[in-house]
Amino acid sequence: MSAVTPANGKVHCSITPSLPAARPNKVKTAKALAEKAVKMQKVFTIVGRYPVIRAGLQARGWVERQLPNAGQESASHQGDREKDEDDGTAVVDNAAGIKDRGDESAEAENINDIYSLLSRLVRNERTYFYWTPRNDSIDWRTLRPDQVTNHYTNTGPFTTKVGLCVNLRNLKWFDTADPDTFFPRCYRLGAEDERHAFIDDFRRTACSSLLKHVVETSTRTKGAQDEKDKAESNAQGQTRNSTFRIFSAAVISTALHHCQEFLNILAHSDIDVTVKTVAAVEEKHWNHFLQNYYMVVHKGASIRGSAEFVSRCKAMLVRMQEVCPQLDIDGVNNIWIIKPGAMSRGRGIVCMNRLEDILALVDSDRAMVKDSKWVVQKYLERPLLVKGTKFDVRQWFLVTDWNPLTVWFYRECYLRFSTQPYSTKNLDSSVHLCNNSIQKHFQPSRERHPSVPKDNMWSCSDFKTFLQQQGRESKWETLVVPGMQQAVVHTLQTAQEKVEHRKASFELYGADFMLGNDLRPWLLEVNASPTMACTSVVTARLCPSVQLDTLRVVLDRRNNPNAYTGGFQLIYKQPAVEPPQFLGVNLFVEGTHIRRPKPTIRRQRLASARPCLTQSSRVHTSPEQSETTTTMPTSVRRTNICESTQQPRSLQEKRQPTPPSPRRDQQKRTEVHSVNVVFEQRVIESHSEPRRRPQRLCVRRGGSGAPPALRNFSAEGATVSVIKQARK
Structure with a gap:
């Protein structure tokens, strides 16, 4: 904005941005570059900063067409998921070959002047490549077939918590894989039928968790257990007002009975069984059992004579393991994670282990319950830990077509650590949520192992070194990576028919995984527009590489199928389904003429x-x-x-017909x-x-x-x- 002082002394502000004095040779060069870019359809528009994408396109001869107020719009769109994070512009500029603003040289200023002039020359031309942080920044219905965008429409069936919860149940129609083997079971508490299903699941998990608790506590010798029971019995009178109690073995029998009922239901053995239990009595029975379960598992109460049930509990758990793939990750505390579907970046996510608390939290917001926005998911109580600290894995993948479904998987990923040591007794978000938007507000705990990085991030190379120290390095290539790839493909298969896709579009996604003790990956969620903020040394290296390799797949392979694709590898390409050719309306009728039957003797009479x-x-x-x-x-x-x-009519009514005579x-x-x-x-x-x-x-x-x-x-x-x- 420039100020002009006329003769009358009044100052008028011009809204035209001040441009540097353009030299004739510079203008001539800019015009030639602009004409070539327009002729080759190399005009792009970026909403947001994204300096790596901008530098990568300009290096390929593309010219940027800036939209009005693009900078103001980017402030609100840049981080719909990571709004408060820095996008690492300075670090990324160095990686892209552009020097930092603090020590710009004359050559860099000259380049920026040329880019500004080119953008002004193509301001009225059509854009052929859009890169935006959100899919609603551009109306895809107005785009031509030769205009490329970095988003698809209607990706909510797999990029939202509710959509992922619902659509993975339809995997049986697309593949023989079981979603319970890679996605923790999940329910929408706003739907009445799923609410009842969650309550039944919570009660059943409490029964199996109690059996696990009995088996795990049976490692102590029988004599030590008897001495402890005797001491607890003698001290019972002194601790009446305390929460410590000793329960009878009836609570174990109840858990075994309900586990057997669950197995009978799966085997359809309950079809001819008539249940005459009153609903109110059954509800009272379950409330009594859950209170006893809370006292035993959460408060540390003992069960008298539990050693006699160890063999029965082990046998029942073996049978349950055959039908419940998630029995190992359930643990014994019955922890569930509650996610509000209308929020992102970990906001509003809490962990709870009591049924009444979960239902009370959900019922407190009736608007979200009505819209089925609350999602409750079984928490992985026994994940793989690094030096006693929990972590999750951020993995990128790229979709370049939906018919046929074409998926590219990035070879590198990174780990995000929690700032606090892992514990199932402390349900605070600083312990269980590894999102950087959550952990950046906490200081690393002094109790955390010093080998865990202070910036809370590891590359996959660092993690492979950790596995090598444990003698499980081969598991990364044989179990972890194939498991993540299969989970991604199965997730996309269930949403393929619901995504509004177009041939000239693509999209980069970020999937979050957790690893179990056996290194089996478990999918947590899929994020659209994953953050590219360079908040650590690991992300400062990986995020620019992912963006540049995305351009290699999308642009370079369009003209050269054998072009270098960087870290992306093609993991799935569905066989193309050819639509039937339309031949117009050509209907005909085949058959024989139906003759009128001859009247019978009765009909003639x-x-x-x-x-x-x-x-x-x-x-x-x-x-x-x-x-x-x-x-x-x-x-x-x-x-x-x-x-x-x-x-x-009167005469006709008077005439009565004579009675018929044979x-x-x-x-x-x-x-x-x-x-x-x-x-x-x-x-x-x-x-x-x-x-x-x-x-x-x-x-x-x-x-x-x-x-x-x-x-x-x-x-x-x-x-x-x-x-x-x-x-x-």
């Missing part, structure tokens, strides 16, 4: 006894009458014929067959009116003054006129 008679198109009673009929108007003839049918009907049928039948042979030439369709007239039987009864018989397609004089 009913037709002969029916009082309704059919009139032919022309009736001749006598030669004299035929001449009169020829010259008579149609309306008059129709009136005379229907004279008997248009009588007043003998009389037989006589009438004999007379009908004995009459003289006159066949019409030709049409009177003087008749000017065209022939009309035969009409059926209803002539009431009986009564004086009735016109002659007229009947039509159709035999072999010929119309026969029958004239019969009414009997007086």
